[in-house]
Amino acid sequence: MKSEDMYLNRAKFVMKYLGVWYLFLIFQIIYIIQVWGDLEAVSQASYLLFTQACLCLKVTVFQVNISMVRELLERMNGDIFISFCDEHDRILKWHAVRIKRLLLAFMISSQTTCGLWALKPLFDDAGSRKFPFDMWMPVKPEYYLQYELGYAFQLVTICMSAYMYFGVDSVALSMVIFGCAQIDIIKDKILKIKSFKNVEQSERNKYSKENYLKLIECIKQHQGVVSFTKLVEDAFHTFLFFQLIGSVGLICMSALRISVVDWRSLQFASIVTYLLVMISQLFVSCWCGHELTATSEDLHTVLYKCAWYEQDVKFKRALYFVMMRMSRPIVLKAGHYVTLSRQTFVSILRMSYSYFAVLNQRK
Secondary structure (H helix, E strand, O other): OOHHHHHHHHHHHHHHHOOOOHHHHHHHHHHHHHOOOOHHHHHHHHHHHHHHHHHHHHHHHHHHOHHHHHHHHHHHOOHHHOOOOHHHHHHHHHHHHHHHHHHHHHHHHHHHHHHHHHHHHHHOOOOOOOOOOOOOOOOOOOOHHHHHHHHHHHHHHHHHHHHHHHHHHHHHHHHHHHHHHHHHHHHHHHHOOOOOOOOOHHHHHHHHHHHHHHHHHHHHHHHHHHHHHHHHHHHHHHHHHHHHHHHHHHHHHHHHHHHHOOOOOHHHHHHHHHHHHHHHHHHHHHHHHHHHHHHHHOHHHHHHHOOHHHOOHHHHHHHHHHHHHHOOOOOOEEOOOEEOOHHHHHHHHHHHHHHHHHHHHHO
16 A cells, blocks of 8 residues: 555545635625624634634645645655565554544544534524524525525535545644654664674675665665655645644634633533634644654664664764764744644643633633
C-alpha cells in the first residue's frame, strides 16, 4: 500500500465528494450586521461565524497551495521513503492508526455537535418554527415548505463543514505524523548497524562498507524528512496560525454563551460539546507538532547507541557531523512563528480563560 493511501484515504474521500458552501458564511455576516449592538445576539452568532470563516480560509489556502500539496504527495510515495521490510511497514501503519483514531474521534464528536444543534429547535423551542442557527435566511419559517428547505440547508451545510474540517486537517496533520514515522524508521536502521563482534577479519571490510552506506542512507532519509516537514509548514502554516488565534475567540465566545444559557436546555449541551470539539481540534494540532519535535529530539542519542566505536575512521567522521546536525530537533511552526507543542496548547487555554474572565466582568 502506498503511504499516501495509508494516511490520507479518508481525507481524499471526504474532499473529493464534499465541498464548502460559502453562503453559510455570507448569511452569518449579514445577520451579525443586522443585530450589531446586541451583545447576546452577536456572541451567539460569532462562534459559528469564526468556525465557518476558519474553514473557508483553510480550504482557500489548500487550493492556493495545491501545487505544494501535490509535491508532498509525490514525496510520500518517493524512493527515499519507500519501506523495504515488514518492520518498517509496521512502524508506518502504527503511526497511521494513531492519527486516524484521533481524527476519527474529532469527526464523531463534531457530527454529534451538529446533531444536537439540529435537535435544538425541536426541544428548546418546541411549538415555534425556528431554524437551528440564528442567521439571515432568504426563506421565512412561517411557510412550511420554506421552513423545511431552510432547515435542511442549515443542517446539511454545517455537517458538510464538519466533514471538510476533518478532511483538511487530516491532510496537514497526517503528513506531520508521517514525518514522525520516517524518523522512527531512521532510528531502526541506525540501531541495526552491524557490530564487528564474532566477525572474521576477512569480512570486516565488507561489513564496514555496508555500515557506512547504511549511515549515508539514514542521512539522506533524515534530510528528506527535514525538507518534507518544511514543505508541510510552508503549505499549511497560514491556516494553522489562524486556527490558533481563532481558537482563543471561539473558546471565549462559547464559554460566554454557556454562562447565559440554561444548563437544562439542549442548547447548553450543544455549546459544551462544541467547546470540547474546538479544544480537541486545537489539541490534535499541537500534539502532532509536539510528537514531531519529541521524536526527532533523541535522534543523536540513538546514533550514540549504535556500534560506532567498532567502525572505521570514515564512519566515525561522518557520524560526528551527523550527530551535530541531528541534535537540532525538527520544529513545526504556525505562521512560521508559533511553535506547535503541548506548551502552546496550555498557553492558549490560559489566554482564553483570561479573556473570558475579562469579557464576563464587562458583561
